[in-house]
Amino acid sequence: MGILIQALPCFQGRLSEARAGAKLIAQIGGPVSALPSALEAPTDLETISLHLVIDGYEAAPSSLKDVDLVHDFLDWFPDRIGMTRIAPPQVYTYRSRKEEDWGVSGFVLIAESHITVHTFPDRSYLNVDIFSCREFDAAESLDIVKGWFGLERTESRVLERGLQYLDTTEAYTGMVRERFGLQPSKGSS
Structure with missing residues (x-):
């Protein structure tokens, strides 16, 4: 397993969040290569x-x-x-x-x-x-x-x-920043 899965267990196996996460990591300057291939497996899990x-x-x-x-x-x-x-x-x-x-x-x-x-x-x-x-x-x-x-x-x-979790993207961004100690890049919140 890659570092992202271990650092962000709440998003393990969730395809849409993983793709959004890869984009967000790239936007805030994180290591996109840290994303494991296991995140590409489709899933029907919809709860948080x-x-x-x-x-x-x-x-x-x-x-x-x-x-x-x-x-x-x-x-x-x-x-x-x-x-x-x-x-x-x-x-x-x-x-x-x-x-x-x-x-x-x-x-x-x-x-x-x-x-x-x-x-x-x-x-x-x-x-x-x-x-x-x-x-x-x-x-x-x-x-x-x-x-x-x-x-x-x-x-x-x-x-x-968490069926109607407010904003998965926002939560994911916060967790990535917290766990990897990343700072927002210019132009992102």
Whole structure:
């Protein structure tokens, strides 16, 4: 993979954005040769981001109390689904005013967005959110979460976010400039 794909995962595989990106990189003085040939593959992906929302029920309270289990999941999982972890997971035990609402909460920042886990051991319940601007296998991710936390039952949905993204070209230009430290050329904004 070329440097552009690694630096701009939100646009991986999106043909129209890739072509617009090549033009923009050229306009702002970037290395057009950095564009990999993989960007030429057509795709029907039209969303900017996918958000898998999981509600898990009937889990063993012992697994939901386990800070290390949540941490290890957040540390391992991004790589498993092809995401890029950019910071170590942060995991905390939370004590609520309502005694039964305590739990373990954790998140990991990924280049593509974030993954969060919130557990409620006294309710045998947890929430997991996987939000990414890179496509991933939601069914496989759900199966992994079910197995990791020993869930008997789940409810999940996949939200397609960014369907009416204001200006893909503008976003792309900003990300290219930010990631490559490029300055606008004369006559461009």
